[in-house]
Amino acid sequence: MDIHETTFRVRYAETDQMGVAYYANYFVWMELGRVEFCRSMGLRYRDMEEQDGVLLAVIDAQCRYRRPARYDDEVTVRTWVCASSRKTVEFSYEMYVGEERIASARTKHLFLDRDFRPVSLPVRYQPMFGVRERT
Amino acid sequence: MDIHETTFRVRYAETDQMGVAYYANYFVWMELGRVEFCRSMGLRYRDMEEQDGVLLAVIDAQCRYRRPARYDDEVTVRTWVCASSRKTVEFSYEMYVGEERIASARTKHLFLDRDFRPVSLPVRYQPMFGVRERT
Amino acid sequence: MDIHETTFRVRYAETDQMGVAYYANYFVWMELGRVEFCRSMGLRYRDMEEQDGVLLAVIDAQCRYRRPARYDDEVTVRTWVCASSRKTVEFSYEMYVGEERIASARTKHLFLDRDFRPVSLPVRYQPMFGVRERT
Amino acid sequence: MDIHETTFRVRYAETDQMGVAYYANYFVWMELGRVEFCRSMGLRYRDMEEQDGVLLAVIDAQCRYRRPARYDDEVTVRTWVCASSRKTVEFSYEMYVGEERIASARTKHLFLDRDFRPVSLPVRYQPMFGVRERT
Numbered sequence: 001m002d003i004h005e006t007t008f009r010v011r012y013a014e015t016d017q018m019g020v021a022y023y024a025n026y027f028v029w030m031e032l033g034r035v036e037f038c039r040s041m042g043l044r045y046r047d048m049e050e051q052d053g054v055l056l057a058v059i060d061a062q063c064r065y066r067r068p069a070r071y072d073d074e075v076t077v078r079t080w081v082c083a084s085s086r087k088t089v090e091f092s093y094e095m096y097v098g099e100e101r102i103a104s105a106r107t108k109h110l111f112l113d114r115d116f117r118p119v120s121l122p123v124r125y126q127p128m129f130g131v132r133e134r135t
Numbered sequence: 136m137d138i139h140e141t142t143f144r145v146r147y148a149e150t151d152q153m154g155v156a157y158y159a160n161y162f163v164w165m166e167l168g169r170v171e172f173c174r175s176m177g178l179r180y181r182d183m184e185e186q187d188g189v190l191l192a193v194i195d196a197q198c199r200y201r202r203p204a205r206y207d208d209e210v211t212v213r214t215w216v217c218a219s220s221r222k223t224v225e226f227s228y229e230m231y232v233g234e235e236r237i238a239s240a241r242t243k244h245l246f247l248d249r250d251f252r253p254v255s256l257p258v259r260y261q262p263m264f265g266v267r268e269r270t
Numbered sequence: 271m272d273i274h275e276t277t278f279r280v281r282y283a284e285t286d287q288m289g290v291a292y293y294a295n296y297f298v299w300m301e302l303g304r305v306e307f308c309r310s311m312g313l314r315y316r317d318m319e320e321q322d323g324v325l326l327a328v329i330d331a332q333c334r335y336r337r338p339a340r341y342d343d344e345v346t347v348r349t350w351v352c353a354s355s356r357k358t359v360e361f362s363y364e365m366y367v368g369e370e371r372i373a374s375a376r377t378k379h380l381f382l383d384r385d386f387r388p389v390s391l392p393v394r395y396q397p398m399f400g401v402r403e404r405t
Numbered sequence: 406m407d408i409h410e411t412t413f414r415v416r417y418a419e420t421d422q423m424g425v426a427y428y429a430n431y432f433v434w435m436e437l438g439r440v441e442f443c444r445s446m447g448l449r450y451r452d453m454e455e456q457d458g459v460l461l462a463v464i465d466a467q468c469r470y471r472r473p474a475r476y477d478d479e480v481t482v483r484t485w486v487c488a489s490s491r492k493t494v495e496f497s498y499e500m501y502v503g504e505e506r507i508a509s510a511r512t513k514h515l516f517l518d519r520d521f522r523p524v525s526l527p528v529r530y531q532p533m534f535g536v537r538e539r540t
Binding site for chain 4: 011013028035044
Binding site: 017025049061063 | 152159190194197
């Protein structure tokens with residue numbers, strides 16, 4: 001199982017008046033994790049959209065918040081594929097500030113064409129998302 | 136059970152290049168639902184923070200996406216308390232564009248003081264969040 | 271000169287750890303002002319994009335901040351066209367919380383087609399943006 | 406004159422349905438430029454807020470947009486102080502994708518204390534912002 005790590009700092013724009021990162025931003029951070037996971041697998045998500053017309057639409061997303069993240073904290077997102085088929089893929093995420101786990105999350109996605117109809121993931125992308133060949 | 140409805144339009148800023156509302160924004164919309172739910176119960180969330188020093192920190196959030204929402208769509212969020220105690224409260228949300236349900240969601244919150252320590256919800260707020268008295 | 275007013279509340283998501291609305295969000299609020307200005311003139315901006323393929327691209331934007339806006343404040347944006355031609359339009363904005371002016375701003379836009387090439391504003395839209403006929 | 410460069414990728418969340426980065430996000434990118442400019446001068450902006458109670462409040466901001474930025478583009482922000490006094494500081498920014506300049510911008514800031522009253526920048530921070538000593 002491939003796990004990818006990407007690190008960034010909490011932006012001032014991402015804080016709220018509680019003095020911590022606003023909860024919706026964790027879902028943006030998951031996007032960063034997914035994109036960099038794909039890039040580490042040799043897949044530029046932008047190309048998949050532009051060249052193949054395959055979109056990765058979110059159908060379910062969940063985050064469990066354990067500790068707040070603060071402005072300028074370095075957050076590391078660990079991202080991996082926890083389930084996949086030719087129609088869907090599911091990512092898991094663990095987020096850390098230093099050694100401390102601040103959140104655990106997952107997202108489930110449907111592969112769509114440009115008209116938002118479900119499609120099978122093109123064969124050449126299947127290994128990157130861990131899709132097993134049928135025998 | 137009190138259900139509150141609040142309606143707003145999808146902002147251009149909330150769309151992404153897929154041409155639909157970006158998925159993290161649904162969590163902002165839930166915030167709008169919660170705040171207006173509280174207001175309808177006679178509670179201004181801002182006062183609870185400023186005057187009582189009670190924060191409503193998210194510890195878990197989930198959204199199931201059924202249909203995309205598009206720019207300028209009128210979205211209605213129906214919000215209600217689905218579980219509560221003196222320490223935590225859980226909200227459920229259904230989001231609609233017209234008659235069509237576009238998403239179902241829930242968030243779980245912990246009551247915290249200004250130092251981010253768990254506190255019991257002040258008694259006078261308990262009825263608004265559906266907290267039952269112990270007998 | 272037509273001036274349109276639109277009112278909304280500052281969202282929690284829009285605050286930052288300074289306890290006030292983050293400065294970039296004022297530009298989102300200007301978008302709300304523009305869109306509702308257009309709607310008041312009988313123009314749904316979404317239709318102009320979808321049906322006519324005319325985009326309103328920002329080429330210059332400025333905001334002068336006078337007073338902070340706080341969470342849950344009701345902000346009123348007054349929007350009007352301060353200059354226009356068949357190629358460009360310029361909007362002015364004044365933002366208020368109650369009687370107090372919190373910001374003054376302006377944005378300049380270029381009309382583009384779907385390929386991002388400058389176009390002349392279709393004649394039927396010209397009156398809404400105050401474009402005078404040539405004599 | 407010190408110029409600092411910081412580079413990041415355009416996030417999917419930052420795009421809009423026009424297929425390019427939404428214009429308000431450039432102001433978030435300026436924040437990244439400022440923060441990293443300060444860090445390069447040995448100043449962690451977070452410390453200035455937390456330890457000295459000095460806030461850098463925006464009073465004016467402007468951006469001229471020259472070319473759109475697209476999803477996953479690597480944007481470089483060049484940031485420098487173009488004017489400063491003990492009461493205010495003004496930053497200039499140039500943003501690039503590759504060799505192409507996509508935007509020019511500036512922001513003006515007032516130093517405030519925690520109660521939002523104007524203060525003089527503490528002497529030890531003055532050199533970082535290019536404040537000259539009076540003779």
